[in-house]
Amino acid sequence: EQIEFGKTGRAVTLMCACTPLPGESGDMGYVIVFDDITALLEAQRDAAWGEVARRLAHEIKNPLTPIQLSAERLRRRLLSLLAPAEAEILDRSTHTIVQQVESMQRMVNAFSEYARAPEMHVSRFSLNQLVTEVADLYRSQDWACRHRARS
Incomplete structure (x- = not known):
């Protein structure tokens, strides 16, 4: 079950799992x-926004090159055919289009x-060493923790 609550002005989301644990005397306990x-939820939300940004960028980028090429082509073909005043307007307008594109x-x-x-940095590590380190952390808490690492 997922639980949400506020903590010092920041929302916190917890996943809760409960497992029944029968006691030696027949009574029932629970591990929660x-x-x-x-x-994790923030990372998923960021990934979703990243996908939106990628798709949006793709949709915007598609028409930009034809717009720029068309403006440059209009300038090149028509500039010499127009009177100086109109040529200046065409030149400024097409220049603005190209700059905005x-x-x-x-x-x-x-x-x-x-x-x-983001770029991943993959590296090798010893799984046995990792398990040993985690077990040592639990041992320091005086919890019953036993493991045997095998290669």
């Missing part, structure tokens, strides 16, 4: 485990960077 999954491309690239997954 609470796991803080707040960071480049600005949008930078914004889209920033969205793409946000959506890109």
Whole structure:
């Protein structure tokens, strides 16, 4: 079961699991485990927003190149055919279009960077050593903890 509550102005989400544990004298006890999954939910939400950013960037990026190429083509083909006043208007207008397209491309690239997954750093480690370290942590709590590591 998932439980949500506020703690010092910050919402915390806990996963709760309960397991019955029969006692030696026949009475019933329970082991209740609470796991803080707040960071996990935040990571899932961030991943979802990253996917939205990636798709949005893709949809915006598709028409940008044709818009820029069309503006440049109009300038190149029509500039010499127009009177100086109209040529100046065309030149300024197409220049503005190209500048705005480049600005949008930078914004889209920033969205793409946000959506890109962080680089993973994979390394080898000894599973036996990890289990031993975890068991040692529990042993320091005076809990009954036994394990045998095998390769």
